[in-house]
Amino acid sequence: MAKVKNVSGEDRFVPWLAGRLVLAGAVIEVDDEQAWAFTEQASVWEPVDKAAQKAHDAGVAELKPPEEPGGNASREAWAAYVVTTGKATNDEIEDLSRDDIRDTYKAQTEA
Numbered sequence: 590m591a592k593v594k595n596v597s598g599e600d601r602f603v604p605w606l607a608g609r610l611v612l613a614g615a616v617i618e619v620d621d622e623q624a625w626a627f628t629e630q631a632s633v634w635e636p637v638d639k640a641a642q643k644a645h646d647a648g649v650a651e652l653k654p655p656e657e658p659g660g661n662a663s664r665e666a667w668a669a670y671v672v673t674t675g676k677a678t679n680d681e682i683e684d685l686s687r688d689d690i691r692d693t694y695k696a697q698t699e700a
Contacts, residue, residue: 591624591641592616597633657696667691 594616595601601611605626611617616637619627624644627634636642655673658666664687671677671694682690 590618591621591644592618592637593624593627593634593641594637595633596635601633658691660691660695662691663687664690667694670694 595611595613597613599613601613603609603611605623606617606619609617619641621640621644624636624641625648628636628641628645629648636645655670658670667687667690668679668682671682671690672679676694685693
């Protein structure tokens with residue numbers, strides 16, 4: 590069980606816990622799988638133990654956009670980056686080479 594703390598400064602009724610009242614500053618136990626649902630609300634809940642922190646860190650990592658591959662990365666790496674970031678669909682890049690994908694979707698830098 591992961592532990593999270595109510596840091597909102599006010600008492601909260603929590604629907605996910607059958608409407609349980611959680612007092613301001615109270616620490617509660619939640620399933621590890623639920624910890625991110627709480628801690629993503631940073632101004633309301635914060636992780637208290639390692640299990641909650643691990644779930645929080647994993648959730649934050651999923652929110653970060655993937656890093657752009659290096660120029661000589663494989664076609665598969667460029668395709669995954671473009672699709673994951675929503676710049677194109679697999680169908681749109683199906684017939685493109687690695688260089689075509691890279692040159693079309695690479696982040697533009699100002700000179």
